[in-house]
Amino acid sequence: MPARVTTLKELAASLGLSITTVSRALAGHQQIALKTRERVAQAARQAGYVPNTAARALVSGRSGFVGLVLPIRGPNLVDSFLGEFVTGLGEGLVSHGADLILATAAQDQAEIAVLRHVVESGRADGVVVTRIAEVDERLAYLRRRGFPFVAHGRQLDSDFAYNWLDTDGAHAFGEAFDMLYDLGHRHFGLVTISEPMTFRHLRQDGLAAAIARRGDPSVRLDVATAPRFDRGARIQAVNRMLHGPERPTAVVALFDELALTVMEEAARAGLTVPRDLSVIGFDNVLASAYAPPGLTTFDASIRQCAREIADMLLTVIADRPAEPLTRLIRPTLVPRASHGPAPRTRN
Amino acid sequence: MPARVTTLKELAASLGLSITTVSRALAGHQQIALKTRERVAQAARQAGYVPNTAARALVSGRSGFVGLVLPIRGPNLVDSFLGEFVTGLGEGLVSHGADLILATAAQDQAEIAVLRHVVESGRADGVVVTRIAEVDERLAYLRRRGFPFVAHGRQLDSDFAYNWLDTDGAHAFGEAFDMLYDLGHRHFGLVTISEPMTFRHLRQDGLAAAIARRGDPSVRLDVATAPRFDRGARIQAVNRMLHGPERPTAVVALFDELALTVMEEAARAGLTVPRDLSVIGFDNVLASAYAPPGLTTFDASIRQCAREIADMLLTVIADRPAEPLTRLIRPTLVPRASHGPAPRTRN
DNA sequence: GCAAAAATTTAAAACGTTTGCAATTCCGAA
DNA sequence: TTCGGAATTGCAAACGTTTTAAATTTTTGC
Incomplete structure (x- = not known):
């Protein structure tokens, strides 16, 4: 395995170019000569260069992460869809190069406190909130902050609009x-x-x-x-x-x-x-x-829904659309053997 | 809600102190006068100051994240323990203030490529790897890199030692x-x-x-x-x-x-x-x-195991123990009704 | 062959934090 | 008062990247 190059500075030095040029070349800017771009890309690949996430996040103000506050139900109870849900989210995110952060609330901690922390520390560019209550303080908070989010589920009689996907x-x-x-x-x-x-x-x-x-x-x-x-x-x-x-x-x-x-x-x-x-x-x-x-x-096809939620959230983050995105998914009937004709006589 | 203070600079300015002092005060350094420390803590709390993760990660070289590459089994198949597993990890991490990153492999992408990316981009300070094969290239890679990890499961006849937790x-x-x-x-x-x-x-x-x-x-x-x-x-x-x-x-x-x-x-x-x-x-x-x-x-009590894995990993990250950490967990029998005495006669 | 325009590259600042080292303030002793 | 030293605070560099604005090189038109 060739020695790994860890920073842009090293890569630039090895190519005899400036950091600026290398950065732009890797980003595919047109203003860098095609020949240079190819040379840089080749060198980066060969050296196994991977840009530092923290540095990138610091300067761009974007972390490349989407947050989810882990819904913990109890000491012995796990949300039965959690696996499907995070898998779907992951699938939806990966095509855009985003990753998922799972933040957990400590025992005595309110879920909204964790949400606040995720939002305000800049850990994530957007969040998805699940298990929406009829009136949900998390949605109100996120809206107040103007932070990108998509809700899985809806409030009842919400007095503001927001992005949601729900099962019908x-x-x-x-x-x-x-x-x-x-x-x-x-x-x-x-x-x-x-x-x-x-x-x-x-x-x-x-x-x-x-x-x-x-x-x-x-x-x-x-x-x-x-x-x-x-x-x-x-x-x-x-x-x-x-x-x-x-x-x-x-x-x-x-x-x-x-x-x-x-x-x-x-x-x-x-x-x-x-x-x-x-x-x-x-x-x-x-x-x-x-x-x-x-x-x-x-069947509400949670995984597929989660994938769409990821897509929606990435759209919201990138485009900040004026109109909220909403999707109502119709679940499909899974007919098995627990239903049948009404009995003739009442007992 | 009071206006939120987003940076240390702002907080320092509002207190009439230097950034350095405020940073140290929040970190609890003894060299800062107790009175100042209290004043700063109070102001930070009131202003809702939350340190920027990216900046902190950049300078300290630690992200505060633990990585997990999402095991995707197929288009309609989700690891049945995923929910329990990530819940357990989350629970184990939260007490140390760490969060979990879930990285997903794109369809055509090998899991190890994702692992590489997570490791080399500095997204995580350590990773947990699951579903260990009899000979697993991920473990070999992580070991070569000297990157902190804990395996859930074991290799067969491994020619090197590593940290693992397994079910007996x-x-x-x-x-x-x-x-x-x-x-x-x-x-x-x-x-x-x-x-x-x-x-x-x-x-x-x-x-x-x-x-x-x-x-x-x-x-x-x-x-x-x-x-x-x-x-x-x-x-x-x-x-x-x-x-x-x-x-x-x-x-x-x-x-x-x-x-x-x-x-x-x-x-x-x-x-x-x-x-x-x-x-x-x-x-x-x-x-x-x-x-x-x-x-x-x-029952292998996956959630509890995951919690221990989180603990182990955090220990590995913090202390880099010379001897690898290993834990063998004995699963408990759940007797239900599918076993009984052998039938008297063979048919 | 020369100036102007176009193409390409670079220096330097910025992002928000931590930290080594230096500067300032404060206190009591001389 | 003045000085020494301890206690406290601050300056400035560093982390690795992106980006603005400017500098340099190359090309073009005459």
Whole structure:
């Protein structure tokens, strides 16, 4: 391996040129003679020259990084999409030569403090924020700072515009209802969470809208609510729904983990899915394919979304478009075996 | 919100001090009067001053980042532990004020090229490398460069020492064998992959060693091998094993995805797990809890391992210890319902 | 063959921080 | 007061790059 040249100064010296010329040649400036540019490029390649990131960032004011504050959910709980999400981001960034910074909040530290630090230390040229709450202080902060960002998800009734990409949960839940209605179901259950997340709101609205659209007064909807991360409470809520005086014939869950709980509790109660009960989830987590009889759900193609988010963010960083960029992605139905015709007789 | 001060110069000016003094005061140097230090700290906090990362990195030669080259497996395949792994790394790094850089290899780009770039551009002070092959050029490169790194996994018969943390797969597979043997099993199956990964080697060795240790000549072991990512070939290999003249009563799979395939194919063949066939996996992926009847497997607590890897790496970066750091982590058995006593009669 | 224009190259400043060394201030002792 | 030394503060260089403005070389037109 040839001796590595670490700085522009060394490279320039070895070529008998000035630092300026070498810098410009590597950047491909037209004003440098083509012959020189080629000579420099060749020498740089051969010497294994790689420009120093810090120096470049210092003078240009751009770090070439995009930031993501790691969403940590709990000591034993990791965001199930994190892997797909960062992979998608990485894929989207790499074609533009950008890299991803993952900043983590310490235990006692608020996520927004980490975000602040990332933004204000110049570590990143832009950030992506995930898991948007109905009213999210992070978005307000970023907007105030005028810092480039793209949100994965939306605020509710935002009083300002911003760049976002979201999954069309409302449409999916409407689609789920329509499918189940056409299979004869009239008594529905909805398993949801108590936290104020926008996606909860939108999905529920989508379901309600579909019901209203149908205009059938015989349609009935029961709702079971539990805190997002409280497994015990969730099981209780599901069981209240399954063992009420009249049981829904079809249950729609806000996301797969809730749907899997429904299937487990249904099995425990001696119910057969989908003969006695149809269940539909949302997210298409790995387990939904393996949990018997196979959960019908929606796939939001997180990786692809993340790739688009990366593209959007790089556009925002480079062009600062006047109009905010927004994308609504329609999730695809993954039909498996947990849904079917409504049972003939109520028990 | 008060006007934000972005540079040391501004902060110094507002205090009527020199840049030097302010810099030293913030760094907590004793030579600066205590009163001054407090005054500066107070002003910095109030003004929301955050030092510029690039400038600091340039002068100190340290970026404060740790690098990870994103392991991308394929267009639709994401390393299932990636989320846990980066979360653990983040947790380990945050207490030392370090952040994580995720660099991604473009489609046609070798992972080592990305690694090179990360190392040589000064983006990171150290890197962690995962999925170590039996002979891994990345380790050789990093060693040649004298660049701080910690490997998650080991080379086979390495001719140099380095820092690593690995899961004790050999021990786990021995434990699995002993447990199954004590349940009466004598005819074993091993489902494995054809790729030269160290973990394959070690786990197989652990199994073989346990068999030898037992010294029972009636023990028999069938091996089914398929390429790691070829689902079709995997299913074929499993079926050959299940439909051979004599079928094993217990199957140990190199990792959960293989074990789940075994369970699926066993169900398809009308076999009941664990009555007719015991199955044990490795990894404890989410689906292993949901796949009926629940897969007995081993948990390597990836997140905790990643946290330790972060600690190790930070130690290596700071202290450059003469002796390499190594940690062997024993995975814990997660007993579920896919293993049981050997069937009385062979069919 | 010469001046002007075009093409190419370079010197020097700047980015925001840390740090070796020098300068200043402060204090008590003479 | 004045001096010495300790305590405190500040100047200026350095890190490796990009960029403005200027200098140099080459080419062109007559």
